[in-house]
Amino acid sequence: MSVLEVAGLRTHFFTRAGVVKAVDGVDFTLQRGEVMGLVGESGSGKTVTGFSILGLVDPPGRIVGGSIRYRGEELVGAPDERLRELRGNRIAMIFQDPMMTLNPVLRIDTQMVEAIQAHERVPKKAAWERARDGLGQVGIPSPEERLRAYPHQLSGGMRQRVTIAIAFLNAPELIIADEPTTALDVTIQAQIIYQAQKVCRERGAAMIWITHDLAVVAGLADRICVMYAGRIVEAGPTDDVIDRPLHPYTVGLLGSVPSANKRGQRLNQIPGMTPNMLALPKGCAFRERCARAGDACLAEPGITEPAAGRALRCFHPHGIEVPA
């Protein structure tokens, strides 16, 4: 059974200025031990997708349709108590800003022991030992000492490691990581990715890595979903999506990444800017920035499966090489 099955998820925000369809029809499934990269620019709905899975969408936002099944169990509309049982226990989240996750006035050990005891009847000493081992596993030197520290005494990379350790404390089956390395330096980013990758492999946990940086998930994810204006416009195995992108937006995104073979040349930029979510164009939301758009794009493109394991929402995809 797949760990997570999201089908037709729609999360809308009912603001005074109008309805923002932040997530508008997202489908994907996640198998045990699989790492999925959810890629998109700001405002594409990738974070709201993560929040919806955890039931963390606050008013004026609301899940208005679709289903989220964790091991077959429907989470949309599930009682708060059940969601609280799952959150931080079976499903964990790592946020972008570790200072938002950690309580600044509590010591690290207090917060970690609390996270364990909230879900399990464990004596304090055993919980403390588990917290210590958890810190060791994410590469924190002298974990006993660090447990007695307050968050402000740790560096940014250290704090993010603590939040990863907390996320993994109860051996969750699903981890949602929302841009956990965006605020960090490359060397620290590499360390965090390394630790997350290692712990996932050892525990067989599935992970959704939300990011705007295709290069990060290229080295990490098994599968990539590209989001644009609240929808997944392209999905598939990492190598396929990066080597043979089909959707013009994915092609544009890849062309925007500076890499060695294009040194000194103009980048293949996408014209225009991300659309206003309050006034999305009719039909394909990417239409106005797309060079391949035609009259057909005035209608909404449905999901097609142009090759095994791939999904696409486009009437005019780039050439697809069919393996002989």
Next chain:
Amino acid sequence: MSVPLIEVRGVTKHFVKRLDLAGKIARRLGADVDEEVVHAVDAVDLAVRPGEVVGLAGESGCGKSTLGRMMAGILPPTDGEILFEGIAASEMSGAQRRAATLAVQMIFQDPFASLNPRLRVEQIIGEAPLVHGLVDRGGLSDYVDDIMRNVRLDPALKRRYPHQFSGGQRQRIGIARALAVRPRFLVCDEAIASLDVSIQAQVLNLFMDLREEFDLTYLFISHDLSVVEHIADRVVIMYLGRIVESAPTEQLFSAPRHPYTQALLADVPRLDQRKHDFSPVAGEIPSPLDPPPGCHFHPRCPHAMPICRTQQPVLREIAPGAFSACHLDGNSGT
């Protein structure tokens, strides 16, 4: 070789945290408290030739922004000299100094914080050229239109306020403001870091176009090595206030010499390297309050030798145009 457009010699910046009252009293009473000194930039030499794009990269806290701000003239160095076209700032006449100040402009990271929210775009762009007599009041409107077109902004939007623009457009306004005084040297401090990937590409392309149109010279500061690799002719890597390596871009990325550069490059995620096992460099950047003695990188360096702990390696030319500060390169440290 031509005279460098801008050159810094032995430039040092220390930030001193003054003692508060309690600290002063404690010291009077004989307690062992001292003022904390952050060695942000430590005796750095760097020359930028006309027309060149120099990329300055390093982790946060390595002093790259401080060096950029000193070169832009908005932060006075604690020690050392800054020369513009071979003339030190201290030896310039008033007119020369004004010309030099105008010729060097800066573009900031945060397009939300660096634009005055109470001014219209035309005021933001037009204020400086008017004050400096580059344009008179009658020609100002056309001048602003021209500058806006240069950065691919619609002049029809010039009566608007900054909050009515998106992040990418605001960054263009910041670039327009810098261009309005016809600079020759631009310091871009993480100028595209806060933008979305597709907008980053647009602004990066704009920088490259402007370079050709206006014959600009850039110091491009970024923590993102792939951006630096893309735009720069020469790359300078800093670590804890010192330059550890400097080389033509091609050379630095294909054959990095300094162990720190090697580690940094290995950690950059790339589209063409997939599913690899990350093997990150150990440890974190030490506190600049108390940098390690000798080579600053030795606690994290896989090749550290006894000499690295005691003696600071000097930056030496190891190949034509390529400099590295490492004892592995037969560096005697003298």
